Amino acid sequence: MSVVVFAESWNGTFKKGTFEILTYAHDVAKKMDAKCIALTIGNISDDIKVLAKYGADKVLSISNNFDACDNKGISSAIAQIADAEGAKILILSNTNTGKTIGPRIAVKMDASFISNSIEVPTESSPLVVKKKSFSGKAFEMAQSHTDKTVIALSPNAYSITENNNDSCEFTTVDCQVDDTNVTSIKVEKASGKISLAEAEIVISAGRGLKGPDNWGMIEELADLLNAGTACSKPVSDIGWRPHSEHVGQTGKAIAPNLYIAIGISGAIQHLAGVNSSKVMVAINTDPEAPFFKAADYGIVGDAFEVVPRLIEEIKQFKSSN
Numbered sequence: 001m002s003v004v005v006f007a008e009s010w011n012g013t014f015k016k017g018t019f020e021i022l023t024y025a026h027d028v029a030k031k032m033d034a035k036c037i038a039l040t041i042g043n044i045s046d047d048i049k050v051l052a053k054y055g056a057d058k059v060l061s062i063s064n065n066f067d068a069c070d071n072k073g074i075s076s077a078i079a080q081i082a083d084a085e086g087a088k089i090l091i092l093s094n095t096n097t098g099k100t101i102g103p104r105i106a107v108k109m110d111a112s113f114i115s116n117s118i119e120v121p122t123e124s125s126p127l128v129v130k131k132k133s134f135s136g137k138a139f140e141m142a143q144s145h146t147d148k149t150v151i152a153l154s155p156n157a158y159s160i161t162e163n164n165n166d167s168c169e170f171t172t173v174d175c176q177v178d179d180t181n182v183t184s185i186k187v188e189k190a191s192g193k194i195s196l197a198e199a200e201i202v203i204s205a206g207r208g209l210k211g212p213d214n215w216g217m218i219e220e221l222a223d224l225l226n227a228g229t230a231c232s233k234p235v236s237d238i239g240w241r242p243h244s245e246h247v248g249q250t251g252k253a254i255a256p257n258l259y260i261a262i263g264i265s266g267a268i269q270h271l272a273g274v275n276s277s278k279v280m281v282a283i284n285t286d287p288e289a290p291f292f293k294a295a296d297y298g299i300v301g302d303a304f305e306v307v308p309r310l311i312e313e314i315k316q317f318k319s320s321n
């Protein structure tokens with residue numbers, strides 16, 4: 001019996017979420033007295049030994065070429081290996097990839113799929129796991145009615161801890177991959193320097209900034225804090241910022257440690273994509289702006305006065321520390 005993790009990577013580098021799900025899988029496997037197996041696909045330039053540091057008993061690298069492979073192919077490979085390894089639980093990160101391939105893998109494995117989970121299962125037979133519902137406004141205990149379960153763990157919900165395993169085994173496997181339905185013909189990378197999904201800090205701005213020429217101070221603040229930049233939907237709709245920065249119900253869902261919302265009203269559709277942030281700060285001229293009800297800290301003030309002062313303070317702090 002095993003607990004298998006899909007160790008997701010981007011450009012050959014493991015994502016932070018991979019270490020979260022591996023820590024989670026290690027804890028689940030320990031509870032179930034099962035083996036914790038990490039599965040990698042594609043060309044990983046990171047040292048795969050890092051997976052042993054977070055508790056993998058075994059690392060399987062699928063050797064097939066996935067360059068021209070879509071989600072159908074990737075799902076078939078993961079399901080096949082997970083089944084061959086006797087997986088009772090397969091764990092993914094609740095990223096766009098995880099949410100896309102998770103249901104496909106579940107169908108292939110004849111398993112149930114539980115997304116947005118935030119804790120290790122409280123019961124294992126039948127499996128019961130706590131998950132976020134209604135865009136994080138409620139929590140739910142979900143029970144799996146199948147022998148196998150695919151779990152997608154919410155980003156930032158589980159702390160990474162080291163469970164170094166010196167006896168971890170590393171193996172390469174080959175598998176039968178389903179034909180692709182879709183081939184990617186062109187990839188355009190998002191302009192942001194830091195990927196929103198990975199950013200620990202996100203500086204976001206809305207229509208309160210009045211126009212696209214005023215984003216210089218947002219970028220400067222983001223640079224100083226090594227943060228990613230985001231925006232509200234209308235801002236990307238009118239073309240002030242690229243769509244890749246749009247967060248919310250119809251945009252990206254993010255969960256950074258710190259989210260600073262500048263000139264954003266805090267409509268429910270916006271909050272739906274950011275309310276999993278650990279700490280939220282709102283800067284708004286209107287003391288009645290809905291964002292202040294959701295934020296941990298609020299500054300009632302004009303962004304054109306507050307942000308330059310924040311930048312100055314951070315610069316001074318950095319130069320004297």
Ligand SMILES: Cc1cc2nc3c(=O)[nH]c(=O)nc-3n(C[C@H](O)[C@H](O)[C@H](O)COP(=O)(O)OP(=O)(O)OC[C@H]3O[C@@H](n4cnc5c(N)ncnc54)[C@H](O)[C@@H]3O)c2cc1C
Pocket residue numbers: 205206207208209231232233234235246247248249250251262263264265266267268269270273283284285286289301302303304
């Ligand atoms: C089906 C659906 C899906 C949607 N999905 C999303 C989504 O994914 N993401 C999203 O963001 N929205 C989404 N929306 C839109 C959402 O309802 C809001 O309209 C939107 O979030 C508002 O954007 P905003 O706060 O930037 O602009 P506004 O509502 O115009 O708010 C601007 C804010 O800036 C403040 N302000 C003005 N001047 C200043 C200043 N100088 N300094 C500081 N503050 C200032 C104002 O007080 C105000 O609170 C969706 C709507 C629908 C119907």
